[in-house]
Amino acid sequence: MLPDSIEAAFPLPDQAQWRNAVDKVLKGADFEKRLVSHSADGIRIEPLYPAASAAMRPSRAAPGRWHVGARLDHPSPEAARDLALADLEGGADMLVLSFAGARAARGYGLIADDVEALDTALEGVMPELIRLRLDPAPEGRSNALLLAALLERRGVDPAKLMVDFGLDPVGVLASHGELTTDWPGLGRRLATDIGELRARGFQGPFLTADTRPYHEAGATEAQELGAAMATAIAYLRALEAGGMALDQARDAISFVLVADTDEFLTIAKFRAARLLWARVQQACGLEPRPMVLHAETAWRSLTRRDPWVNLLRATVATFSAGIGGADFLTVLPFTAALGLPDAFARRIARNTQLILLEEANLWRVADPAAGAGGFEALTQALCEQGWGKLQELEREAGNGLPGIVAALGSGHVQQGLARQRDLRARAIATRREPITGTSEFPNLGEAQVSVLDLAPLAGSKPAGSSMRAATAVSPEGTFKAELLPSRRLAEDFEVLRDKADTFAAQHGKRPNVFLATLGSVADFTARAGFARNLFEAGGLSAPGHDGFPGDGGSDLAALLAAFEASGARLACLCGSDAGYANEAVAAAQALQAKGATVWLAGKPGELEGPLNQAGVDAFIFAGCDVVEALRNAHAVAAS
Missing domain, CATH: 3.20.20.240 (Methylmalonyl-CoA mutase)
Incomplete structure (x- = not known):
């Protein structure tokens, strides 16, 4: 027998049913952390809202095209x-x-x-x-x-x-x-x-x-x-x-x-x-x-x-x-x-x-x-x-x-x-708020775009720079205030990219970072990709490669030879947690002996002390201050 209406055939679930279904998918994960966000004003943004009717409709003077x-x-x-x-x-x-x-x-x-x-x-x-x-x-x-x-x-x-x-x-x-x-x-x-x-x-x-x-x-x-x-x-x-x-x-x-x-x-x-x-x-x-x-x-x-x-x-x-x-x-x-x-x-x-x-x-x-x-x-x-x-x-x-x-x-x-x-700025520096093409997925080979060949007017700020806050000086009797700065969100990363471009123009190549990969391709790909994306956001070159696999681990001699051939001053260890436990200390010591400043991709956990003693100077990971890390990387790679 057919139902009287489409609503009867497909009854709408209520909020409790939806929440039960969501909890099954979350498998114990925190609902608030996973599905609820907040605006910069602290406004709670839910994953689902019931239908509503506007008490007062915000209307234009006349309908139609803008x-x-x-x-x-x-x-x-x-x-x-x-x-x-x-x-x-x-x-x-x-x-x-x-x-x-x-x-x-x-x-x-x-x-x-x-x-x-x-x-x-x-x-x-x-x-x-x-x-x-x-x-x-x-x-x-x-x-x-x-x-x-x-x-x-x-x-x-x-x-x-x-x-x-x-x-x-x-x-x-x-x-x-x-x-x-x-x-x-x-x-x-x-x-x-x-x-x-x-x-x-x-x-x-x-x-x-x-x-x-x-x-x-x-x-x-x-x-x-x-x-x-x-x-x-x-x-x-x-x-x-x-x-x-x-x-x-x-x-x-x-x-x-x-x-x-x-x-x-x-x-x-x-x-x-x-x-x-x-x-x-x-x-x-x-x-x-x-x-x-x-x-x-x-x-x-x-x-x-x-x-x-x-x-x-x-x-x-x-x-x-x-x-x-x-x-x-x-x-x-x-x-x-x-x-x-x-x-x-x-x-x-x-x-x-x-x-x-x-x-x-x-x-x-x-x-x-x-x-x-x-x-x-x-x-x-x-x-x-x-x-x-x-x-x-x-x-x-x-x-x-x-x-x-x-x-x-x-x-x-x-x-x-x-x-x-x-x-x-903190959210952008840590990439909680990513900027596509700038802090995430940068393109070091991007093609140039054209603008009109016209210099900014005398006494004016160029289009790409910030207007910094300053107290206005004006004749007596006028009202003064500290002017508001004009700042684009991407500027901190752009400064680093510009610095790398200047280095490349002077030396014929970008400052580079050697990715010291440990283990097989499957072991290091995720962290090597993360590290490359991070370094390229600052204009640093971090070429990929197929790694240095050896019997039961990594070929350390081949890794060291590749590092010396790269001409890099900064080496970043990239591998799995198991690989770090077995090989990171020895690799860091060997790289440091060759004159490298050594970093590691990932959180060190219990290995932090031994890694630091072995010569690892810094750790890069999701949620770290990428801008600060890149400034430090520039200081090493472009020295």
């Missing part, structure tokens, strides 16, 4: 124009104007000091058909007025334009270390400037709460959300104090969030941002309106080594921002950490979005994460954590300064980000 952004950041107006037109003809419908001096320009940026130069850069661009956004910069007010003057000169009706003027003095304080005037005066000037632009017909947004400086300095998802909300609240209060109605002040603000490579947390972060902004509006007595949300893929996740992997990172980030509800999205080209991207890299960045829009049709479902238990739980948790970070920043307010500004001035923000940055 807008595809392209950067206008070449210093030459003519070259910037050509690159931008190619992007627009290829499917982009938004230009991000990144003037020289903007942090996001990464040492480059459009040089346009007058209307004529800006007119050249935007020649052939029809602003009424696309969106324009200005990257925040120290000269943001001048840049905004310059763009407004150009659009007026062209006779375009400002009311028909979508221009985000990108004024963000708080973001400039975070990224450059100073405000050019006191906060009350700045608030009055912002209200005046926005009022004048509105009187000329521009609709805005005019102010941006940009979280990129915090993200690049190591911010967690909750810290980024807290900074975004605290910045927006500071602008609301400043504009209201300057005489602007609160609803008009609200409509003057847009947001820039970072789309990173953690798909679940990025989607939840974007959804949480919309809910938090609605809550802020409610607290102000306003009827909530959807935020204007720009997204940009993560600078800190880009790598200079094996940069093709950046294509995968950008795809995950783009997918996450689209699913999370971004209105506008800019994908950083995969070569951005190496220099100013060329037309090919820009085309790939653009097409990453277009494929997800046109072929994957991501835009056709509004908030596809709604009702998914995992996403709803993470969204709610980030709302709670982000609100807590906002309150923490607000408690720093005083002496006429809003919370976020006072927290930057006192170093409160910098200290919190430094703690997170150090924790992340």
Whole structure:
């Protein structure tokens, strides 16, 4: 007899049944350690969630496609124009104007000091058909007025334009270390400037709460959300104090969030941002309106080594921002950490979005994460954590300064980000958080990629280097703070690779490590592969071979002859636990007698004392500090 329904034929298991099945597979292993993880904010991430219904749905202002952004950041107006037109003809419908001096320009940026130069850069661009956004910069007010003057000169009706003027003095304080005037005066000037632009017909947004400086300095998802909300609240209060109605002040603000490579947390972060902004509006007595949300893929996740992997990172980030509800999205080209991207890299960045829009049709479902238990739980948790970070920043307010500004001035923000940055650096150094192509699976024979042959502008930081924290020195009467560093996650490994490349250029070969394998191929393959991968992550050569098998063990004479022929100064023993017990001490003594510095792959256990006495200087194993190990290896191998 057939069942009445498919549900009756296949009844759903409950949570207890699922857990019993999991426990059988784990065979006594710890459930918490194996299947439960935690975000950088300490949010518990379960392996399974029940279905959920969103109590409040994070909605966009209008359903449909997100807008595809392209950067206008070449210093030459003519070259910037050509690159931008190619992007627009290829499917982009938004230009991000990144003037020289903007942090996001990464040492480059459009040089346009007058209307004529800006007119050249935007020649052939029809602003009424696309969106324009200005990257925040120290000269943001001048840049905004310059763009407004150009659009007026062209006779375009400002009311028909979508221009985000990108004024963000708080973001400039975070990224450059100073405000050019006191906060009350700045608030009055912002209200005046926005009022004048509105009187000329521009609709805005005019102010941006940009979280990129915090993200690049190591911010967690909750810290980024807290900074975004605290910045927006500071602008609301400043504009209201300057005489602007609160609803008009609200409509003057847009947001820039970072789309990173953690798909679940990025989607939840974007959804949480919309809910938090609605809550802020409610607290102000306003009827909530959807935020204007720009997204940009993560600078800190880009790598200079094996940069093709950046294509995968950008795809995950783009997918996450689209699913999370971004209105506008800019994908950083995969070569951005190496220099100013060329037309090919820009085309790939653009097409990453277009494929997800046109072929994957991501835009056709509004908030596809709604009702998914995992996403709803993470969204709610980030709302709670982000609100807590906002309150923490607000408690720093005083002496006429809003919370976020006072927290930057006192170093409160910098200290919190430094703690997170150090924790992340430790996870990367120990490869608990691996970076494909850099700390894991490095490619010493990688092909070079091309960037535009253009040196960074004088006085600017090159694209591939960190901006170190420093106290800004500014004229008396301006507000100063320690600027936030801009740091990519892969930099420690890249420094080591660069050092090895310099050695190779000077000596004709890389510094090398001899893999002193013990026993048969089956005995040493796992640890030899681990050691080779580790050393190559620092640019050191560690050639593989078939080993030195002998009667009942290893041919020590053949091993020593191979070591001497290699010219290496560092030898790393690789074998099985049984092989170490039988042969490691003798092999280490013999290698040391030949002048080798001896390491061993694996944890020594009870053999540590005898191995140390035999001459083993260090042990490399899963969970060790790989960066520190590679620094020490360089000191030996390149000596």
